[in-house]
Amino acid sequence: MRFALITVVVTTLLLAASPRASAADFGLIDQHGQFHHLYRYRNVETVAVLTFSYQDAESLVAARQFANACDQAEPSQLACLLLNASDSADEIRNQAESPGNLPVLIDGSQTVAGTLGFTRLGELVTLDPASVDFKDAAITGFEAPEQGTAIDFHFLAALDERGISYQDDIAPLLQRRCAYCHIENGLAPWAMNRHIMVMGWSPMMREVLITRRMPPGQIDNAVGNWQQTHELSDAEMAMLIAWIDRGAPNDGSEDPLLVPPAPMEDWPLGEPDLIVDVPEQQIPATGNVDFLVEKVALDLTEDRWLRAISYKVGDRSVLHSLLVYAVEESVTEADPDALISGDNAQYISVYVPGEHSDQFGDDTGFLLSADRDLAFKLRYLTSGRETVDRSQIGLYFHDEAPARQLRTIMLEKPELNIPANTANHIETLRSEPLTQDARLESYSPHAHSRGKSMNLTATYPDGRQESLINVANFNYNWQLDYRTASEKLLPAGTVLTAETVYDNSSSNPFNADPDQTLDASYSDQSEMFVHFVRISESLRGAARTP
Template identity: 30%
Template sequence: MICRFFFYSLAIIVSAAVGAGAVYFLQQNASPSAGGRPVSNFALLDQNGRYHQLYDYQSRRAIVLYSHDSGCPTASGIDKLNALRNEFTPDSVAFLLIDSSGNGQSSREAPDEKRDSKNIPLLNDSTRLVAESLGMMRSGETVVIDPASWTVRYRGPIDDRSHDQTETQDPTKNYLKKAIVALSTGHPVEISERISVGCPIDFGTDTDANVLSYSHSIAPILQKRCVSCHQSGGIGPWAMESHASVKAWAGQMRQAIMLKQMPPWHADPSIGEFRHSLALPPGETKTLVRWINAGAPRGTGPDPLQTQSENTVDDWPLGEPDIILTVPTFKIPAEGILAWQYVKLPVPIEEDTWIRAVHMKPSNRQATHHIFGFVEYPKERKQEEPKWAEGANSFFAAYVPGFPVVPFPEGSGRLIPRGSKMIFQRHYLTVGYPTEDNLQLGLYLHDKPPAMEYKMATALNMGIRIPANTRAHPESASVMIPEDGHLHAIYPHMHYRGDSIRIKALYPDGSEEQLLSVPNYQFQWQMSYQLRHPKPMPRGTKVTVDAMFDNSSDNRANPDPNKEVRWGLLSTQEMLVNYMMYTTPRRTNPKAGAAQSGS
């Protein structure tokens, strides 16, 4: 069901990072010239939680970035920018504000009128790394970028009156407008730089990363945030085995961090609180990027990556399972597209058994696209079996990159009736050489029936229809929570054209709440967002899902932007699914709840 070519997508990210990383190192070593300073790619969220990547504006004739600080009295050019923006079409010139205040929240606490999507997007640069990479020094400074060469063509104030907000005379020199017009008409920019008079941007006291210790400051971050995937045999495309290996990939690391692609955590941090977050904290982000900017120096001291254990991931992180189902080895050829594999194994239990945790464990994570496990009930109890729909409606156990191995919520479980079988749905990818996978499923048993039952309610829309060559196509889905319960996890799923997704709860009392927003949905990482605190879900709560799809050529992962796309199991087709994992009091009569959708 979760249908994507993982390494195809990963290759896109790596290749994009390589190219952009090369631009970055050119930028670091470039001397001022008529060609302008090269600009590397970056991504930030705006005041509405939308994801903006600089290179997504590649089709524009010019991109205008303005360093904005609402607390600076000498630099307030928003009205001038809005007026200037109205003189150009959105498809020709892009206008973006960079929040240079540094408090990390001002762009998310803007007044309601500034949240209007008609206003210029205000990008939250809480680490100031983007402003730093652009060479911005003061608020009120504009940077005009030429997307044809990804170079800066103008740097300075909007006009010759931008420094004096009490000035009533019209400006005599419109530097910014002239630069935009020149780029839009294919002419050289006559004035490429002017001094801006605004409040200095506070980049902090740790700008000089040469003093950072790789041994004591950098390697521990990598061990905590990265090595679990970036190790020999892991799903990362390269292994962090030493300082030398990290330095060789430093440019790509920087770009992946600046694009918010790595570590793989894509939820909007202003909505919801989640356990097991992989997000890189701002302080660690600045430490890593500035260390890379300084040339990734080795320094003195031992190399923790070189001396670490070869395998840092526990074989069974939840402990030895009570039951291990071992699936016959599957031989994976070097090339080709493989059909899904189905294997059915009996579950060796003598009575109805409640499960407190599962761990789906392939031996070859690099070649594993996804694995689902479904419980096939015995014939005499078939009417109680959940409606799995091959994973579109529910599943019992799963493996996808990014899916956490965690037990079911405390005091809850899922039932496997005596006489059941486990159906394994396996999807493998070829990786260029013959290999194999030895799959195991670990089951952890309750000693007695738990008080709570762990269930799923699923919102899906099988009628999605995404037009060809469409940059932002909306689709929606919804599901009604059928009984009182507590929400524990949210798992959204789309394919290559999935761009962003928002999940909202509409409660029976008329109130509503945003549960999750994923502004930059990444198909190659299937994240299950585990709520830090269980959330009450009264019966009759309606969960709505609003998704945006990008079926344009701007979407680098798009298999074919010239085709209309509809629902389907293949990666080249699309899906809109959102699983809601919740607990409810255990049924004393299982048949009574068998008809509940998504149970």
């Protein structure tokens, strides 16, 4: 057994006049694409973070000494992280190894370094993950350099030089990145419709930005080329955090957020060829509403090629997500799990707040056979008032058969056994080899509250492997569909491997009962392993070499 060489002395810190006055919670991705959230380390007594740069010899030596000292500690007592706010993300990822193989957190916006009060390389802070705050702790065997190289906070220097304008910088950024959900009577808990609202909520904004809980759906941007990732750029993050830290001021007499957005069209793609009513749902004022599954008859007289779907939401303040499946008319399963299983249903599309239409490629269509009905998987959040949701979807058809057929590879495990009190339970599933060349169109992973991360890997016929997407910080509140931003071809013979990591421990802030062993079910009281991979294939079956 290794014995801890860490001596921890915890004191009450008087931080009111310190730059470290705020709580220290944060979230960052590391050089391997793994997401680290301080709060999820709360089963460890102390988290130690050291700043360093690969370009700074003194801090690199300190990082190696730090890693050696950390290696002697019991894992339950100490977790060690390196923070790099100086080198580019590519420089960090391209290093063959890190000091002591410790996680190197990539702080491209330098906002976590600022939040933790770092000013120099080789500087150490110790944190209490349970309270997500600072603590005094000494690590035996390590002593930080007395005077390390000053960190070049280049974003802050540039912002100090040019200033930050609420009128010209902040309000447009919020309108572009946030206000599509934070609207009156929307799903978000408050509306970004005036400066005073933003200023009042700015401490909470800072917290959810630093921990990467907002904007939703962020992925590892080093993997693949995807639309709808919602993430702020490093420059945008630095500017928004700096503006909040300076008191969220308004520099003008006008308030751009007071200008109401243009009224949303019922059908932004034009009048649908077919409008389908989603069964209305009575939503209570409070409490938890479990996932609902409904089936609706289509009564098509012939096969049709679907080219797009639009969503007309009845009550945007409660509808969290809506998944659409094509299911055979003959399927009358009373069991909701069976109704939307891969054996009975084909996934078509998903609605989440901020998205109103799902258009396939101009040359691509989904074959909606005449013997198919639709099934919906619905999730609602309560809003403090009773309401009835009456949503509709609009279907748009091609006039003739397109060149390519859209189909979904549904990588699903109908049976799961996720042990209780387990922080990193991994499940994987491989597809059958592709029978012809295909174009990757979109990826939508699904899990419930224990889902922690998701990824999809392609193994090509020559044995080469490529990571296609890494949802490193999965949040079950956002069942998103990631669409490719550039053409990605998958040759015939490619095998796709989906992975979900589950956190069924008390360190998971979304886990209501870590003592429960979990099986698979559509209910949010259980778990699910589903990865929807939409591809398109030539209807002529002609192979193309990528």
